[in-house]
Amino acid sequence: MQTPRKKTEEVLQELVQPSHVAVHSDPALAGNVEKAAAKDDKQREKKGDHLRRKDALTALAGAEAARSGRLAPWQVLHELAHALSLSRQGAGRGLAEHWGSLKYSQALDPVSGTYLQLSGEGKDTARDYKRLQSRELGQGFALSVAKSALRHRYPDHFVSIVSADIVIRAGWPKGPSGFQYRPDFFAEVWKPGEPSRIFPIASKGNHSGAKQAYVQLASASAHVEAMHIGAWNETPSFVFSTELPLEGPVTVHCLRGAGRGGWLRGTAERPLRNLDSVAENENIPPGIRRPAQGDEAPVVEPGFQVRPEHEAWFQHVLARTATAAVTAFAGDGATTAPYLTTRQGSQRYTGGFAHAAAGSVQDARHDLLGIPFVGTDHVFRLNDQRVEAFTGVAADLFPLLSPSAHEGHRDAGRVVEYRQAVHSRRGTWPDQTWDQRWKGPISVHEDGTVLAMRVLRL
Numbered sequence: 001m002q003t004p005r006k007k008t009e010e011v012l013q014e015l016v017q018p019s020h021v022a023v024h025s026d027p028a029l030a031g032n033v034e035k036a037a038a039k040d041d042k043q044r045e046k047k048g049d050h051l052r053r054k055d056a057l058t059a060l061a062g063a064e065a066a067r068s069g070r071l072a073p074w075q076v077l078h079e080l081a082h083a084l085s086l087s088r089q090g091a092g093r094g095l096a097e098h099w100g101s102l103k104y105s106q107a108l109d110p111v112s113g114t115y116l117q118l119s120g121e122g123k124d125t126a127r128d129y130k131r132l133q134s135r136e137l138g139q140g141f142a143l144s145v146a147k148s149a150l151r152h153r154y155p156d157h158f159v160s161i162v163s164a165d166i167v168i169r170a171g172w173p174k175g176p177s178g179f180q181y182r183p184d185f186f187a188e189v190w191k192p193g194e195p196s197r198i199f200p201i202a203s204k205g206n207h208s209g210a211k212q213a214y215v216q217l218a219s220a221s222a223h224v225e226a227m228h229i230g231a232w233n234e235t236p237s238f239v240f241s242t243e244l245p246l247e248g249p250v251t252v253h254c255l256r257g258a259g260r261g262g263w264l265r266g267t268a269e270r271p272l273r274n275l276d277s278v279a280e281n282e283n284i285p286p287g288i289r290r291p292a293q294g295d296e297a298p299v300v301e302p303g304f305q306v307r308p309e310h311e312a313w314f315q316h317v318l319a320r321t322a323t324a325a326v327t328a329f330a331g332d333g334a335t336t337a338p339y340l341t342t343r344q345g346s347q348r349y350t351g352g353f354a355h356a357a358a359g360s361v362q363d364a365r366h367d368l369l370g371i372p373f374v375g376t377d378h379v380f381r382l383n384d385q386r387v388e389a390f391t392g393v394a395a396d397l398f399p400l401l402s403p404s405a406h407e408g409h410r411d412a413g414r415v416v417e418y419r420q421a422v423h424s425r426r427g428t429w430p431d432q433t434w435d436q437r438w439k440g441p442i443s444v445h446e447d448g449t450v451l452a453m454r455v456l457r458l
Helices: 008-015 027-046 062-066 073-084 094-104 120-128 130-153 164-171 210-225 308-329 333-339 415-424
Strands: 022-024 158-163 185-190 196-206 227-229 237-243 251-257 288-290 299-301 304-306 364-368 371-382 385-394 440-444 449-455
Touching: 008 073, 008 385, 008 440, 008 449, 027 210, 027 251, 062 130, 073 094, 073 130, 073 158, 073 308, 073 440, 073 449, 094 130, 094 308, 094 371, 094 385, 130 158, 130 185, 130 196, 130 237, 130 251, 158 164, 158 308, 158 415, 164 185, 164 308, 185 308, 196 210, 196 227, 196 308, 210 237, 210 251, 288 304, 304 308, 308 333, 308 385, 308 415, 364 385, 364 449, 371 449
Parallel strands: 022 251, 196 237, 227 304
Antiparallel strands: 158 185, 185 196, 237 251, 288 299, 364 371, 371 385, 385 449, 440 449
């Protein structure tokens, strides 16, 4: 039986209603994931296969999980849209990617005083597109929880989320035998003028239940283990499996991998770089060096490793890729391209084929919650009404990102100044999720980006 459609105005109002989100992270979860990994390893052993995983996964600290326990659907969609802005997963190309998050505008049902769950529309969609829905919505929830946990742990730092695949492309050419395991995202915890710390993140989702979440977290542990930043087995990480049941609350199962590494300090010979300079491709040999035992030669395991000589390069590419995600989200291809290397796909933003939704570049301006934003808009139908969605960045920040903003320079903007600005303004952006003048939901991130939607004014 098909779920009756709600009025568009009712859908918009529900998008900003916060609900509790079930965050599951405790020693029992870690134990169940360990059992699932052992079972999978036993089956692999029969086939002569071996899969290396991040071991000793533990629960988040209680305060970290608790801070992530209340969200509005619109905030989750903003996280997802930002994550998709440089993605190559969707059917669109270029700037069309991030609009894909809007297909979930009616997927979540916020009920005040209780837990967020799938709506009737979400359940109908899940029956046909289970894998896509669980993966993408799972990413939105996972990144919301990860950012909240890291902000709690590093209150004087900024947290940026970067597509891991896009960064890896710049350093490790993908050959015919390329290693298939890799994290989905990197969380960069940074402060202007100081070394960054990186946390690989692997995110999965399912509609099947907690047992499937154990299996997914065991698999995710192999994906984060594939990336070592610094010494062997010292890179901290997060793994997530978001359970989206047809009955019951959305539950984010999450564990963390401990480690003292993940720092990008550079070396005396290769210090941290000026972020305003153009990023370059590297050709780093694949593999992770396992420490030698006794007189044996070091063993090279499959995966990717950032050794000290490449720390400065990696931090440089991370920062510029994160900035590219902001400009792509705001709809400016000409500004996005110089932040990316050729292997990262800079040419996708400089011409050639583009999806119809990518045809508009940074060409719209709106004052939202008292702040001027510049960006791009997209018109589509929500139920029987046409609605307008807007993505952008604060107007006073955009000149720092645009290479055309300062004469005689084509170095893709002032990343250093932009980072100083957003770091100093963290905690000052409005937390309201509705603008009476705009008449629709609003979400503002600390990087200066905004996601807004309203019924189209004719």
